[in-house]
Amino acid sequence: MAINYASKYAQKIDEKFARESMTSAAVNNDYDFVGVKTVNVYSVPTAEMNDYSVSGTSRYGTPQEIENTVQEMTMTRDRSFTFTIDRGTYNDTQMSNAAGAALQRQIREVVVPEIDKYRFGKICEGAKTTVTGKVTKANAYDAFLTGATTLIENNVPLVGSCAFVSSDFYKNIKEDSSFIRNGDMSQEILIKGQVGTIDGIPLIVVPKSYFPENVEFIITNQAATTSPVKLSEYKIHDNPPGINGWLVEGRVYYDAFVLENKKSAIYVFKTAE
Structure with a gap:
């Protein structure tokens, strides 16, 4: 039987990621990707200022048609990791603590550096x-x-x-x-x-x-x-076939988008x- 601990660890991981990531200061979380992988951002352009005229039929100037531009942001990075913990190493009580520590180590040493590098690449790619x-x-x-x-x-x-x-x-x-x-x-x-x-x-x-x-x-x-990060799955399988212990599997969604405007x-x- 596999138990998904994603909801249990999600808030702690969000906090830890913010502390460990070098790029946290470079990105925002202004857009809500919860439950979806795509968000549309609408940008409305501005109109030029005119000198008001006290006569004529276009006293405010000639009206300009403004059209919305839409930037579609779809999360494309769907990444995963897996490892095993042998039953001879931990008892059942210790296992819960070991699973949390293992996830934090995975986030700190593997996931965070990967996302930081990806964000820097996207930021440079989108620079004016x-x-x-x-x-x-x-x-x-x-x-x-x-x-x-x-x-x-x-x-x-x-x-x-x-x-x-x-x-x-x-x-x-x-x-x-x-x-x-x-x-x-x-x-x-x-x-x-x-x-x-x-x-x-x-x-x-x-x-x-x-x-x-x-x-x-x-x-x-x-x-x-903007750069969303979501821990979607963190499963622990107890005694799966071929393993005397626990099989841990995790899945992380993330991406980074430079806003057009x-x-x-x-x-x-x-x-x-």
């Missing part, structure tokens, strides 16, 4: 601005400021924005004399992996293996990307190949 250049300790701070000012010019609020940087970029900016004179590496640590802030933007150092190839840093606002809130810097 991707710049290619070479970062050294002489220009790292300037390269970062260019990214930040690009977001400002795109009317992206810096509140809710964060920067993810490679270890190489972090080393270069720490050795940049301009940053040493003018930068701010405040140590108010609020986000997983955060090492400080640069001009008010949280700075998070990420292993290079998490980034797409040649990416040095990303500045993004949380409003730009928020792509300007992402800036990516890559090194030249």
Whole structure:
């Protein structure tokens, strides 16, 4: 007999994922995927402002037809894992605790890194601005400021924005004399992996293996990307055929979507190949 523990562990896993994931600060959960795999997002464009006329038949200006644009977001990542726990290792009472610990370890060491890497890939893929250049300790701070000012010019609020940087970029900016004179590496640590802030933007150092190839840093606002994660199944089979113990099976849905009208809130810097 198999028991599905997904509902039992779902809330704890959500909390643990938020703590362990490096990308939690880069994404939002503004859309409800509960019970569905597809959500449609409707964007309504705006109309231009006109000078009001005190005469004529079109005193407010010429009416413009505005049409909704629809972005369909369908979760495509349907992932699973399985492992066994031998009965000689645990008794029945210990098994319940072991199952919870095993799930947390699976989430921390396997699921979270996989989702973080996937999210970074989608964020870079959806960025409106991707710049290619070479970062050294002489220009790292300037390269970062260019990214930040690009977001400002795109009317992206810096509140809710964060920067993810490679270890190489972090080393270069720490050795940049301009940053040493003018930068701010405040140590108010609020986000997983955060090492400080640069001009008010949280700075998070990420292993290079998490980034797409040649990416040095990303500045993004949380409003730009939504990324649902659902633990749909976590089953424990007691003494299945061929196993004296427990067979554990899990299934996780996840995905990441950059909103079409928020792509300007992402800036990516890559090194030249």
